[in-house]
Every structure is written in C-alpha cells, then in structure tokens.
Amino acid sequence: MLGVRALFGIGLLVTSRGGSVLTHTGACARIASNIYSKDLTHRQACTMADTIKYLGQEEAQHIDEELFDEYSFSVDQLMELAGLSCATAVSKGYPLQSLLKSPPRVLVICGPGNNGGDGLVCARHLKLFGYEPSVLYPKRPSKQLFQNLTTQCEKMDISFLTEMPEVQHKPQRSIPHRSHCRGARFISHTGYICSWDVENGCPDGIQPDMLISLTAPKKAANHFKGRYHFLGGRFVPPALEQKYQLNLPQYPGTDCVHQLN
Amino acid sequence: MIYLSSQANTMHVMSSVSMRFVSLSVFYSKTEVATVETELLRDYHFGQQQLIEIWGHACAIAITKAFPLSSLSKKQPTLLVVCGPEQNGSIGLVCARHLRMFEYEPTIFYPKRSPQSLHQDFTVQCEKMDIPFLSYLPTEVQLLNDAYNLVIDAILGPETDHKEVKEPYAGMLVTLKQVKIPIVSVDVPSGCDVDEPAKDGINPEVLISLTAPKKCATGFSGKHFLAGRFLPYDIQKKYELNLPEFPGTECVIEL
Numbered sequence: 252m253l254g255v256r257a258l259f260g261i262g263l264l265v266t267s268r269g270g271s272v273l274t275h276t277g278a279c280a281r282i283a284s285n286i287y288s289k290d291l292t293h294r295q296a297c298t299m300a301d302t303i304k305y306l307g308q309e310e311a312q313h314i315d316e317e318l319f320d321e322y323s324f325s326v327d328q329l330m331e332l333a334g335l336s337c338a339t340a341v342s343k344g345y346p347l348q349s350l351l352k353s354p355p356r357v358l359v360i361c362g363p364g365n366n367g368g369d370g371l372v373c374a375r376h377l378k379l380f381g382y383e384p385s386v387l388y389p390k391r392p393s394k395q396l397f398q399n400l401t402t403q404c405e406k407m408d409i410s411f412l413t414e415m416p417e418v419q420h421k422p423q424r425s426i427p428h429r430s431h432c433r434g435a436r437f438i439s440h441t442g443y444i445c446s447w448d449v450e451n452g453c454p455d456g457i458q459p460d461m462l463i464s465l466t467a468p469k470k471a472a473n474h475f476k477g478r479y480h481f482l483g484g485r486f487v488p489p490a491l492e493q494k495y496q497l498n499l500p501q502y503p504g505t506d507c508v509h510q511l512n
Numbered sequence: 513m514i515y516l517s518s519q520a521n522t523m524h525v526m527s528s529v530s531m532r533f534v535s536l537s538v539f540y541s542k543t544e545v546a547t548v549e550t551e552l553l554r555d556y557h558f559g560q561q562q563l564i565e566i567w568g569h570a571c572a573i574a575i576t577k578a579f580p581l582s583s584l585s586k587k588q589p590t591l592l593v594v595c596g597p598e599q600n601g602s603i604g605l606v607c608a609r610h611l612r613m614f615e616y617e618p619t620i621f622y623p624k625r626s627p628q629s630l631h632q633d634f635t636v637q638c639e640k641m642d643i644p645f646l647s648y649l650p651t652e653v654q655l656l657n658d659a660y661n662l663v664i665d666a667i668l669g670p671e672t673d674h675k676e677v678k679e680p681y682a683g684m685l686v687t688l689k690q691v692k693i694p695i696v697s698v699d700v701p702s703g704c705d706v707d708e709p710a711k712d713g714i715n716p717e718v719l720i721s722l723t724a725p726k727k728c729a730t731g732f733s734g735k736h737f738l739a740g741r742f743l744p745y746d747i748q749k750k751y752e753l754n755l756p757e758f759p760g761t762e763c764v765i766e767l
Contacts, residue, residue: 287588287617323636328565339761379741380761399557406556407744485613488641505573505614 308449334372336483363390371400542706568606570739584661595622596667604666605634667702
C-alpha cells in the first residue's frame with residue numbers, strides 16, 4: 252500500500268491519583284485556603300527548581316494509567332482537551348492569515364491508536380477555527396470512541412482521503428516510503444514523532460517543524476530541532492504533577508497550550 | 513453601554529466599546545434544546561461526557577473573563593460552585609475542575625450526587641484534585657458573603673421542570689437569592705422557566721449560555737456570555753441559530 256509506517260505513535264493522556272474527600276462545615280473557607288496554599292507553595296518551588304521533565308516511555312504509560320484508573324478520567328474527555336490543544340497550537344504556529352495557500356488546507360494523518368484519536372479531535376477544532384482539514388485515516392480501530400470521532404468529523408464535512416496525496420515538492424533524499432511526508436511544507440506532530448523511539452528519537456525519521464507534547468514532553472523531544480515546541484493537554488491534576496515531579500510550566504491565563512521554545 | 517431591542521425572536525445587541533453587531537435570531541426553547549442534544553448524541557455521535565467536558569471548560573473560561581483573578585476582592589480567589597443532580601450539576605463539576613487549573617480556589621456544594629457512573633466520574637475527578645466539598649450549605653448568608661468571591665449556580669438546567677423544584681434545591685435557591693456576592697448562572701438561572709423571560713428564579717449578575725441562549729435569557733440585563741464552540745455547521749443552519757463568530761480560537765464570546 253503506502254509503505255508508510257503508522258505515522259502517529261501511541262497516545263498519552265491519562266492521569267489519576269488518590270485524593271481525599273473533604274467535607275466540612277463552618278470553617279470551609281479556612282480549610283480550603285490551607286489546601287490551596289500548600290499547592291501554591293509547591294508550584295512556586297517548581298518554577299525555581301529544574302526545568303520541565305522529559306518522560307520515559309514507562310513513566311508516560313504509568314501516568315496514563317493513573318489518569319484513567321485513579322482519577323476516573325475518560326479517554327474521550329482527555330482526548331477532547333488534547334485535540335483542542337493541538338488545534339490551538341497549530342493556529343498559533345501557523346495563523347490563518349500567514350498561510351500561503353487558499354483555502355487554508357491542512358492534512359491530518361491519523362494512526363490507529365489514541366494519537367490518531369487526538370488527530371481527529373484536532374481536525375474538528377481546526378475546522379471550527381476556519382482551517383480546511385482533510386484526514387488520512389488508513390487504519391480505523393473498531394472501538395466505538397474512534398468511530399464516534401470519525402462520524403463527528405464526517406458530519407462537519409471534513410473529507411477523509413483514501414490515500415496519501417502526491418506532494419509536489421522534491422524530497423531531499425530518495426527514501427520512497429517517507430518522501431511523501433518529507434515533502435509537505437510544514438509538519439507538526441502530536442505526542443511523539445512517528446517512527447521515533449519514545450526516548451531516543453531517530454535522526455532518519457520525520458523532522459517536524461512543530462511538536463505538540465501532550466501532558467508532558469517525552470525524552471525523544473530532546474532531539475527535536477523544529478521551530479515550535481508546544482506543551483498541551485492542560486488537565487494534569489496538581490498532585491499527579493507533584494508525584495512525578497513533572498515541573499510543568501505555568502500555562503498563560505486560560506490557554507490550553509504553552510510554548511516551550 | 514448595551515442597546516437592546518427585541519423584535520419577534522430576534523435580539524440585536526450593539527456594544528459601544530467594540531461597535532460589533534451581534535445578532536441572535538433564535539433563543540432556544542426547552543424542546544429545541546432537547547432536540548438538538550438528541551441529534552448531537554444520536555446522529556453526530558458526540559459523547560455525553562465529551563459534551564459536558566466542552567461545556568464545563570468553556571464555562572470556566574467565561575468565568576475568568578467576567579471575574580479575572582486580579583479583580584477578586586478577597587485575599588484568596590475563592591468561589592462556591594453549587595451543583596444540582598443532573599447535567600447542569602455535572603457541567604458545574606467540570607467547570608470547578610478547570611477553574612482549579614486556572615488557579616482559582618473552588619469549593620463545591622453537591623448535595624445530591626447523580627447515581628449515573630458518567631456523572632460520578634466527574635465527582636471523583638474533582639475530589640482527586642483536592643477540591644473541597646461542603647457537607648451543607650450554610651443558611652446564614654453572611655458566611656457565604658465572607659468566604660467566597662462569587663457563587664456559580666450550576667443547580668438546575670433546561671432539563672429540569674422549574675415548577676417542581678424539590679428540596680434541598682428549593683431551600684438552596686432561597687438562600688442564594690439573598691447573597692450579596694455575584695452569582696454566575698450556568699446555562700439558565702436556576703428556578704426560572706426556560707421558555708419565559710426569567711423572573712422567579714435566581715437573578716444572576718452573569719449568565720453563561722451554553723451552545724445558544726435560551727428564551728429565558730431574553731431581556732437579561734447582566735453580563736451574558738455564549739460558551740461552547742463545537743456545534744456542527746449543519747445544526748447551526750438547520751435551526752437557524754445565526755451564532756456570532758467566535759474570535760480566533762476562543763470558545764467564549766460576550767454577547
């Protein structure tokens with residue numbers, strides 16, 4: 252077929268952690284103040300300490316598991332927030348008015364896992380932001396969630412391609428099955444970069460212009476050489492952040508993305 | 513200064529600050545709300561948790577616009593989120609969680625928890641974020657005025673029959689009507705008839721309409737936001753919603 256390996260890797264997102272239910276009367280405000288001031292002190296300490304943590308594969312998976320198992324987040328909840336982050340990052344890096352081509356077409360290539368699901372949500376939000384996304388989704392999982400996300404895109408008149416479109420630009424190297432991606436003008440990736448090892452990267456792999464790290468960056472992001480590195484997926488509970496010492500930066504205002512470079 | 517005129521079902525809003533003309537041609541009735549939601553779930557395959565997440569997130573953003581952290585008068589950015597038993601309450605829970613992420617200090621009062629696991633998940637998520645839950649709502653209004661900067665009314669939504677407000681909600685509404693601190697209502701002011709201009713229920717300072725404004729928002733004189741940017745264009749056309757254009761990547765717009 253295309254000879255292209257799954258272009259997006261495993262999705263991340265997921266957190267959960269144990270916490271206690273507090274019920275109180277009368278002194279509600281004082282108790283709340285104690286809880287919140289403890290977290291504020293921690294965040295202040297974080298900003299003074301090391302920079303943001305880059306996760307290994309195992310750690311990323313543990314965080315995922317905790318988000319679902321302990322914090323009771325659902326995949327579709329977090330995927331919605333992750334996809335929104337991705338679309339927002341794309342619109343910051345490549346604002347509508349800056350695009351050379353009209354209409355403002357974007358190709359969203361979705362793999363078979365959660366990362367592909369993030370891509371579907373991203374495509375839907377890009378459409379609402381005024382872009383013209385098309386989706387290439389060669390291997391669709393049978394899980395209801397992915398079918399639902401696909402329907403949502405289709406009903407928004409987002410076209411689904413049946414094959415990878417030809418790219419006009421001549422690739423630098425003649426690596427057949429990757430040349431299509433290489434030729435695209437800008438490539439932005441969510442999660443970790445396809446065909447890269449989560450921790451070690453890959454010098455021969457795709458070199459995206461933008462990387463959107465979800466939840467926290469992965470070790471492979473140390474090898475990222477593109478222009479834009481965004482952090483997205485603003486849903487990590489403070490306690491989980493503390494547990495894994497993620498040292499996440501403070502997102503600006505209510506933004507769901509934070510530019511790391 | 514906002515100039516309002518109404519003409520049949522059309523409300524024209526002009527803001528002298530931006531000189532932007534926002535014309536809304538439809539205010540949803542209760543039946544239309546239910547129809548659209550059914551279509552979103554049945555035909556568009558949105559998930560209920562997904563929609564509640566979208567609404568709750570957008571609500572939280574609207575609240576930060578109406579009451580930025582720097583504008584709060586009390587030393588701590590406290591606020592009370594009062595959650596009812598159905599969808600409106602769950603939206604309140606998600607809103608509280610996002611407000612927490614935005615560095616506010618929400619406390620939740622959620623007296624009757626929904627038995628549905630879908631809604632229970634939202635509770636656990638808040639608990640695990642260390643958001644305190646009150647075990648009762650004080651009837652001494654001064655306690656609320658002193659402790660919180662504002663109250664988020666996520667008690668009763670368009671799905672509730674305003675004529676049959678049972679306890680503990682009837683009592684809660686009596687208390688909340690007396691607070692001196694601002695109230696922000698999620699979607700509809702609790703206790704109001706969705707299809708009539710609001711009169712008997714909570715009288716909020718800020719109303720956050722979700723997806724599209726309801727009929728009870730006609731003539732609302734406080735700050736009015738539209739929150740939730742996800743509605744497929746087909747549905748907007750079908751119901752002739754004529755929603756305003758959200759700026760940039762915003763999911764909230766002030767009406």
